[in-house]
Amino acid sequence: MPKAEQTRGRILLTAERLFAEHGVFGVSNRQISEAAGQGNNAAVGYHFGTKADLLHAIVEHHTAQMERIRERLLRARADSTDLRDWVGCVVLPFTEHLSGLGTPSWYARLAAQIITEPQLRELAGAGLHDAPHFYAVIGGLHRCLPTLPPELRRRRDDMARTLLVHTCARREHTLPADPDAARAAWSETAAELIDAIEGLYLAPVTGIKPII
Known part of the structure; x- marks a missing residue:
């Protein structure tokens, strides 16, 4: 599986968990990027765009x-x-x-x-x-x-x-x-x-x- 696809999958699963646990409006894209183990805090924006897109x-x-x-x-x-x-x-x-x-x-x-x-x-x-x-x-x-x-x-x-x-x-x-x-x-x-x-x-x- 290409690395970019793996990263997208990891971000999706992490966002889903954080949204479920803390509420969609209680979690930032930066928090999702960090929890997904991404060194770049803008990883969510790079791979998906806005929180609505995610x-x-x-x-x-x-x-x-x-x-x-x-x-x-x-x-x-x-x-x-x-x-x-x-x-x-x-x-x-x-x-x-x-x-x-x-x-x-x-x-x-x-x-x-x-x-x-x-x-x-x-x-x-x-x-x-x-x-x-x-x-x-x-x-x-x-x-x-x-x-x-x-x-x-x-x-x-x-x-x-x-x-x-x-x-x-x-x-x-x-x-x-x-x-x-x-x-x-x-x-x-x-x-x-x-x-x-x-x-x-x-x-x-x-x-x-x-x-x-």
């Missing part, structure tokens, strides 16, 4: 890997009319990817920050323009909910995403060090999330006006 690169890196899992799931479930199958296509790319990162990992905790902070969420959303399988999954899920009003469906999508990411962030923080136990923990988390998110979409519509 964060975007982290999101793109993980999105590309999750897209490969979505593609596999879509091949097996594309013709399904079962909501649970499609909820699995929402949950499993995230949990399988996190499981594959080993322990410790930090991306779920960073993702929890991203969906909480509007500025970061907008940046992460831009990375999904190159995620066609993500949109295919959402389309398949929505076809299973023909009677759910579009605006309510959108809000439940947001609830499901929040539940998925924050549950995984908590699980990531408490993962056992043993690799087999960690994989089992992710499998258990995935099963619980599929149950919960399927129930969220199938919950009755009571007619109570939403709180804005």
